Amino acid sequence: MSLRIVFMGTPDFSVPTLRLLVEAGHQIIAVYTQPPRPGGRRGLDLQKSPVHQAAELLGLPVFTPVNFKDPEERERFRALGADVGVVVAYGLLLPEAILTGTRYGCYNGHASLLPRWRGAAPIQRAIMAGDAKTGMMVMKMDKGLDTGDVALTREVEIAPNMTAGELHDRLMHVGAKAMAEAMVKLEMDDLPLTAQPAEGVLYAAKIDKAETRIDFSRDAKDVHNHIRGLAPFPGAWFELVGHDKAERVKVLGSELATGEGMAGTLVTDDLVVACGSGAVRLTKLQKAGGKPLVASDFLRGTPLVAGTRLA
Numbered sequence: 001m002s003l004r005i006v007f008m009g010t011p012d013f014s015v016p017t018l019r020l021l022v023e024a025g026h027q028i029i030a031v032y033t034q035p036p037r038p039g040g041r042r043g044l045d046l047q048k049s050p051v052h053q054a055a056e057l058l059g060l061p062v063f064t065p066v067n068f069k070d071p072e073e074r075e076r077f078r079a080l081g082a083d084v085g086v087v088v089a090y091g092l093l094l095p096e097a098i099l100t101g102t103r104y105g106c107y108n109g110h111a112s113l114l115p116r117w118r119g120a121a122p123i124q125r126a127i128m129a130g131d132a133k134t135g136m137m138v139m140k141m142d143k144g145l146d147t148g149d150v151a152l153t154r155e156v157e158i159a160p161n162m163t164a165g166e167l168h169d170r171l172m173h174v175g176a177k178a179m180a181e182a183m184v185k186l187e188m189d190d191l192p193l194t195a196q197p198a199e200g201v202l203y204a205a206k207i208d209k210a211e212t213r214i215d216f217s218r219d220a221k222d223v224h225n226h227i228r229g230l231a232p233f234p235g236a237w238f239e240l241v242g243h244d245k246a247e248r249v250k251v252l253g254s255e256l257a258t259g260e261g262m263a264g265t266l267v268t269d270d271l272v273v274a275c276g277s278g279a280v281r282l283t284k285l286q287k288a289g290g291k292p293l294v295a296s297d298f299l300r301g302t303p304l305v306a307g308t309r310l311a
Helices: 012-023 050-057 072-080 122-128 162-188 220-229 296-303
Strands: 003-010 027-032 037-039 043-049 082-087 108-109 133-140 152-158 236-242 246-257 272-274 279-288
Touching: 012 027, 012 050, 012 082, 012 162, 027 050, 027 072, 043 220, 043 236, 072 236, 082 162, 133 162, 133 279, 152 162, 162 220, 220 236, 220 279, 236 279, 279 296
Parallel strands: 003 027, 003 082, 082 108
Antiparallel strands: 037 043, 108 133, 133 152, 236 246, 246 279, 272 279
16 A cells, blocks of 8 residues: 655755655655755756755656645645645645645644744754754644644754754654654554644744854853854854954854853863853854864964954
């Protein structure tokens, strides 16, 4: 037996789930993804999404609607006659006509332990908040924002120095296996649903550029969580003030350290920075237009000594 699945996703995070569902023998009758966007070095070439590219390699039909406001678009979806819709980081709001347009509805792979971190940036927000664990949940979608009943949960520990990028890569494979398991259970009519608790709701707002600058006056744990929660993208940053201009430097890795001093000042020659309380060591950095470098390599090109102030 196999399910007739419409798969809906866009970024790299979605691709392992699509591939695993194909390997499991399900019929992927259509793949929906966001339309090609301008990209390339000059931003002039239209770039297909990672899911779009993966679907074409797998020989699957691809649809790229801008939205589902058009009645004809909704009817095309319904006419596919799918058993279920599988949604992983699609990036478009789905109206009720789509959510109810398959035999079993739509199931979403969400990267948090709901109801904590509903919304756009659950991976980053979990790390920035200092959470010790997160996970992947398979949820039956409803009209609310990540409010649907939960079908399956897989917890993942967040290591003390783990970055958002590392957690992203871990969760996308955990999520793929969870969704594949959920589809087996659904096929066997053995996928019970549990309502989310009313307590503990938190929203993971989209990351705003205005919050990416590092504030070294905060507690060292907060600074460390801020840095790793934004690594590698969009990247937390500080400025080095030179003779003629300030140069922005992204910090892509850090760890808690010992040291005291004025907040934002280097207290050692190996990039230990004093915070409002405690200190952090910067372990991976990147100048604008440059490559990410571990601290020792960065210091060879940009010597920084104790007493240097990071703006």
